[in-house]
Amino acid sequence: MRGSDADAAIYWLVGMLQGGEQPLYIAMRLIRFASHDVGLADLLALNQAVSCYQARMPRGSCTVLRLLSFAPKSIAIYRGIGAAQKVVRESVGQNEVVPLHLRNATAKLMKEIGYGKCYIYTPDDPQATQSYMPPSL
Numbered sequence: 001m002r003g004s005d006a007d008a009a010i011y012w013l014v015g016m017l018q019g020g021e022q023p024l025y026i027a028m029r030l031i032r033f034a035s036h037d038v039g040l041a042d043l044l045a046l047n048q049a050v051s052c053y054q055a056r057m058p059r060g061s062c063t064v065l066r067l068l069s070f071a072p073k074s075i076a077i078y079r080g081i082g083a084a085q086k087v088v089r090e091s092v093g094q095n096e097v098v099p100l101h102l103r104n105a106t107a108k109l110m111k112e113i114g115y116g117k118c119y120i121y122t123p124d125d126p127q128a129t130q131s132y133m134p135p136s137l
Contacts, residue, residue: 001033006069013065027053030064041074087137096134 001009016026027049034049045068052064105115120128 001037001065001069004069004073006066009065009069023056024053027056030068033068036078037073037075038068038071039074039077041072045071091134091136096136099131099133099135101130102132 013026017023031046031049031053034045038045048064048067100114101117101119103110103115105111110116118130120130122128122130
């Protein structure tokens with residue numbers, strides 16, 4: 001599917017099924033592919049893969065394979081998660097804290113010490129800019 005060759009994807013699917021691979025395992029792999037390889041390039045691909053899983057393989061598997069094979073690919077989310085994992089792993093011990101403006105003031109004292117102060121609700125002000133990252137980043 002990564003190479004956008006639907007015929008090859010179907011061939012390997014049939015080979016896996018005839019070889020005894022569990023259909024639900026294959027469906028879960030299709031979900032992973034839709035999430036990691038297609039990603040943001042086609043927002044409906046993940047929904048289709050989950051529907052295939054819910055319908056139980058092999059029903060609909062050829063349709064999903066074709067959809068995922070021909071879908072544009074984007075691994076931006078996958079790479080972003082990997083980069084974030086590296087940053088978090090390397091910053092362990094630096095005691096990163098959630099910026100005060102992002103903290104929810106659930107008590108009067110929290111509000112008094114600055115929790116939520118200057119927080120901008122971006123759906124109300126889409127042009128607003130504020131940092132959501134720890135101060136050191």
